[in-house]
Amino acid sequence: MSRHTIALESPTPERAVEILRKSILGSRTSIIVGRCIVKYRGRAESFLGEGDRVIILKPDGSLLVHKASKREPVNWNPPGSIHRVYLKEGKVIVESIRRRPRETIFIELSEVYFVGSFKLIDEECIMITGTEKDVVDIIFRSPEVIEKGFKPLYREMSTKYGKIDIFGVDEKGRAVVIEVKRRKADLSSVSQLLRYVESVRESTNSPVRGILVAPDCSASARLFLKSHNLEFRKVMFK
Template identity: 30%
Template sequence: MRLVVARCQVDYAGRLTAHLPLATRVIMVKSDGSVLIHSDGGSYKPLNWMSPPCTLREGVADDGVTEWTVSATKTDDTLRIRIEEVLHDSAHDLGVDPGLQKDGVEKHLQELLAEHTTTLGDGLSLVRREYMTAIGPVDLLCRDAAGAAVAVEIKRQGGIDGVEQLTRYLELMNRDPKLRPVRGIFAAQDIKPQARTLATDRGIECVLVDYDALRGIDDPSLRLF
């Protein structure tokens, strides 16, 4: 990850336009290609950002000011960052992140899906929960009707980080001649549009799951109408 603290102006153009006037901000460039602009406030949410897949070009504008241009790969969206002064610039290798392990709803959701794997796809059968890889456990290892291996990553809220996590698992599992080919299913109660786009681009199937229906709260036999 690259962290830059700079006095900068930011302009976004695409489905909408947005302008951030000159001020001191933090620019984060992640290893997945995403670029995020943060201020010293507003909790975790960036002021503006560009999600992968995208490309970053560093150059100099006609007036001599350093300018970064971030372009989306699949759309015409662009993020232009004019950097007037750099206060800090550093790069850090964070290594492989195993992902956030949650208890509660997410753990229960995993248990329910392990018992009802066909809700993820016809013919799916469970091989093992918490199948261990060198970088952490895959939530579910299943087999489809044809006997092919399927790795399932389960999240309550499906974001890009979850897709990245499953991608890393799939890369390792497909090196195992006893498993490959292994395909992936990203299952969540809600899947963000950016995460769905990234998953589709990587050949990972997205499945929305209904937690209430799985645990029987939404049992049709209990309804009056």
């Protein structure tokens, strides 16, 4: 396979399966456009009737099924899922299996309009320019700047000690309090974060994480963070 691309229009099911298997083995990103049904089975089950969709299989195990509208995929599995592609009664089947919790997405393609396999080279991460408030906006748009699975919920959340820049939840559903500093963070930045975290801890009875986001952090601030189990996230600013 060439590095860049294998793109096939209206492949036979056999050829589609062959391309997709090689793509998965070769840690490539696969794109399928076709007419399909999608079954999801986790604790519940869902069924999406036949329609044309774009399916993306990423080499990290994520799977996305996109309709022709909306930002969100109509179905998906997270990174770490296992992809299987095979023929069943002459149709291409794409299966994505998440282990824990067990969740399976089963896609049966009645027609494949297109299959592509791409080796995508990408080492870059986002650089941000702006005031602290602006940076908060960016984190809302690109939560992966903080970490995988982070969901920002409120900005400027009032507490008795002042306003929290970002309040959100992590992948495991734990509350996350974020304080953003445009400059090198110091002891007073950590104190501020700690006040917010403690205020949220008081009002909930659940675990609360605190993350200080800044381009850099002084050594004493780092120690102070560590002693209170708070986290530091270096975010690159231009």
